Amino acid sequence: MELDGAFADRRVLITGGLGFIGSNLARRLTSIGARVLLVDSLIPEYGGNLFNVADIEPLVQVNISDVRDAHSMRYLVQGRDYLFNLAGQTSHMDSMSEPDNDLEINCRAQLSILEACRKYNPEIKVVFASTRQLYGKPDYLPVDERHLSRPVDVNGINKMAGEWYHVLYNNVYGVRACALRLTNTYGPGMRVKDARQTFLGLWIRTLIEGQSFEVWEGCQLRDFTYVDDAVEAFLMAATSEAANGEIFNLGGDCVISLNGLAELLVEVNGGGEFAKRSYPPDRKRIDIGDYYADFSRIRSTLGWIPTTPLREGLGRTLAFYREHLAKYL
Amino acid sequence: MELDGAFADRRVLITGGLGFIGSNLARRLTSIGARVLLVDSLIPEYGGNLFNVADIEPLVQVNISDVRDAHSMRYLVQGRDYLFNLAGQTSHMDSMSEPDNDLEINCRAQLSILEACRKYNPEIKVVFASTRQLYGKPDYLPVDERHLSRPVDVNGINKMAGEWYHVLYNNVYGVRACALRLTNTYGPGMRVKDARQTFLGLWIRTLIEGQSFEVWEGCQLRDFTYVDDAVEAFLMAATSEAANGEIFNLGGDCVISLNGLAELLVEVNGGGEFAKRSYPPDRKRIDIGDYYADFSRIRSTLGWIPTTPLREGLGRTLAFYREHLAKYL
Numbered sequence: 142m143e144l145d146g147a148f149a150d151r152r153v154l155i156t157g158g159l160g161f162i163g164s165n166l167a168r169r170l171t172s173i174g175a176r177v178l179l180v181d182s183l184i185p186e187y188g189g190n191l192f193n194v195a196d197i198e199p200l201v202q203v204n205i206s207d208v209r210d211a212h213s214m215r216y217l218v219q220g221r222d223y224l225f226n227l228a229g230q231t232s233h234m235d236s237m238s239e240p241d242n243d244l245e246i247n248c249r250a251q252l253s254i255l256e257a258c259r260k261y262n263p264e265i266k267v268v269f270a271s272t273r274q275l276y277g278k279p280d281y282l283p284v285d286e287r288h289l290s291r292p293v294d295v296n297g298i299n300k301m302a303g304e305w306y307h308v309l310y311n312n313v314y315g316v317r318a319c320a321l322r323l324t325n326t327y328g329p330g331m332r333v334k335d336a337r338q339t340f341l342g343l344w345i346r347t348l349i350e351g352q353s354f355e356v357w358e359g360c361q362l363r364d365f366t367y368v369d370d371a372v373e374a375f376l377m378a379a380t381s382e383a384a385n386g387e388i389f390n391l392g393g394d395c396v397i398s399l400n401g402l403a404e405l406l407v408e409v410n411g412g413g414e415f416a417k418r419s420y421p422p423d424r425k426r427i428d429i430g431d432y433y434a435d436f437s438r439i440r441s442t443l444g445w446i447p448t449t450p451l452r453e454g455l456g457r458t459l460a461f462y463r464e465h466l467a468k469y470l
Numbered sequence: 471m472e473l474d475g476a477f478a479d480r481r482v483l484i485t486g487g488l489g490f491i492g493s494n495l496a497r498r499l500t501s502i503g504a505r506v507l508l509v510d511s512l513i514p515e516y517g518g519n520l521f522n523v524a525d526i527e528p529l530v531q532v533n534i535s536d537v538r539d540a541h542s543m544r545y546l547v548q549g550r551d552y553l554f555n556l557a558g559q560t561s562h563m564d565s566m567s568e569p570d571n572d573l574e575i576n577c578r579a580q581l582s583i584l585e586a587c588r589k590y591n592p593e594i595k596v597v598f599a600s601t602r603q604l605y606g607k608p609d610y611l612p613v614d615e616r617h618l619s620r621p622v623d624v625n626g627i628n629k630m631a632g633e634w635y636h637v638l639y640n641n642v643y644g645v646r647a648c649a650l651r652l653t654n655t656y657g658p659g660m661r662v663k664d665a666r667q668t669f670l671g672l673w674i675r676t677l678i679e680g681q682s683f684e685v686w687e688g689c690q691l692r693d694f695t696y697v698d699d700a701v702e703a704f705l706m707a708a709t710s711e712a713a714n715g716e717i718f719n720l721g722g723d724c725v726i727s728l729n730g731l732a733e734l735l736v737e738v739n740g741g742g743e744f745a746k747r748s749y750p751p752d753r754k755r756i757d758i759g760d761y762y763a764d765f766s767r768i769r770s771t772l773g774w775i776p777t778t779p780l781r782e783g784l785g786r787t788l789a790f791y792r793e794h795l796a797k798y799l
Contacts, residue, residue: 240585248631293641
């Protein structure tokens with residue numbers, strides 16, 4: 142694949158590099174010869190986990206620091222060819238209970254990272270991990286990038302601003318940047334301790350622990366991207382000049398209701414139980430109903446499509462956590 | 471008019487209350503019996519000017535503080551029936567040179583004001599001064615509220631976030647709030663010292679000083695709202711439950727090119743000169759081309775229309791600054 146050569150000996154910085162997607166990205170990048178520096182704050186409520194890079198530990202550099210620390214970021218962006226900017230606060234509920242904290246990470250830190258790039262490394266290429274959360278409750282399905290942004294929680298608003306800073310710095314300052322609007326991403330390395338990244342993590346943990354997991358409502362439609370597919374999208378976006386200044390939805394290989402997902406998960410697991418319940422009130426008011434993405438823009442621009450079937454991805458994920466669950470609790 | 475009774479003896483807080491629109495709003499509110507508290511930081515680069523309220527000084531309370539000061543805001547929002555939330559950093563160029571400062575005022579302070587309302591005065595009604603700047607370069611004209619937000623400067627991004635915090639707190643917490651997306655607002659009390667609020671202020675000052683003012687490009691179409699019309703929109707939005715959670719464009723009585731505006735201004739002034747030049751490069755890259763608003767949503771929902779013809783509004787504004795220019799330099 143042509144991506145392989147593109148990263149040989151290139152200097153890559155990944156913020157949130159010990160997190161779920163960041164560490165999978167690092168694994169792939171080291172396999173194709175990149176020189177990878179991971180920045181992570183290892184805040185326990187977020188996704189960073191040193192075990193995520195245990196298998197590639199000799200191949201990567203790890204720097205523990207927080208993207209809110211403008212001084213360290215100013216130094217760390219220098220001399221890099223690529224920045225995969227994945228550090229973020231991802232919990233919708235935490236963004237409501239601690240809005241200022243979400244703003245610091247998802248807005249202010251993003252702006253200061255971009256300022257650092259503009260001043261100290263304007264040649265860098267930046268790919269930002271954005272989210273479908275900023276669409277809010279869809280007007281139509283599937284949701285394409287022309288859909289209005291109408292976020293329903295503080296996290297969605299701040300990620301929207303963070304995304305637009307990237308587009309702006311591309312358009313105004315020529316700091317090449319683009320954004321991927323991720324939908325539910327899943328796979329080995331995801332947070333399973335709680336639902337802060339995605340409810341699916343908690344389902345998987347509960348299932349492996351032999352407990353009954355909870356499905357809230359259940360008829361909502363969703364799409365899921367296996368992490369390896371998400372990683373390919375990041376690499377493609379990084380190496381394409383056509384991506385500069387653009388925003389792309391990612392998506393999944395199929396659309397499924399949460400009930401359907403629960404049943405599939407139990408089936409792939411070879412057993413297990415779940416119970417249906419209605420939304421807790423604080424969750425209900427930021428719910429977005431059905432969502433699934435139209436990802437034709439990234440398909441036509443970069444040639445990306447999700448290639449891992451949901452059933453297979455769930456199988457690999459379950460296998461991983463059956464072996465390594467203790468490292469994620 | 472029914473608005474007159476609605477504010478009698480009501481307790482009103484205006485942030486940015488010594489500024490251009492805030493002070494005109496205060497004047498109108500005191501005339502209909504409201505008890506008005508003005509909060510302003512009087513930062514010299516912004517719009518606050520004590521002369522703006524010299525004529526109503528015995529009728530209003532003034533509290534000098536900054537909306538970034540969460541402690542003072544927490545106290546000041548308490549016991550108020552209405553909050554007109556107008557404090558903001560408005561300069562597009564300053565937002566690019568000092569992005570963090572813009573973020574503090576237009577994002578973080580807004581979030582903390584709303585948190586203060588939620589915790590200490592959830593019954594308050596909030597009207598937020600947003601801006602057409604967040605649309606960026608229009609896809610179509612006139613621009614309605616369904617147009618995508620694609621801001622072209624840091625100010626537009628941060629105002630977009632600030633606006634959505636208001637919608638969110640309305641929808642999730644029931645803190646009634648709505649936003650008005652202002653286009654170019656003009657009239658007595660506007661900043662004329664420089665172009666930080668609008669280029670038109672600088673034109674007016676230069677004309678009155680007998681100098682030739684500069685028109686950049688000149689073919690761009692724009693719309694202009696006379697401040698008294700903007701004030702009526704704020705009052706209507708405050709008193710309407712139908713406005714809660716909504717976003718409304720304001721607009722003008724006509725659409726005019728900058729060249730046309732320059733000619734009209736000289737004509738109304740009874741003489742004067744201007745020179746055409748091309749955009750400075752730093753300004754060009756954040757230019758939005760033509761813009762004018764479709765304001766049919768606020769017309770149909772609240773019954774608002776602009777009633778002051780541009781020629782008349784310019785006449786009143788010129789008359790004001792002929793008399794009071796020294797107070798604004």
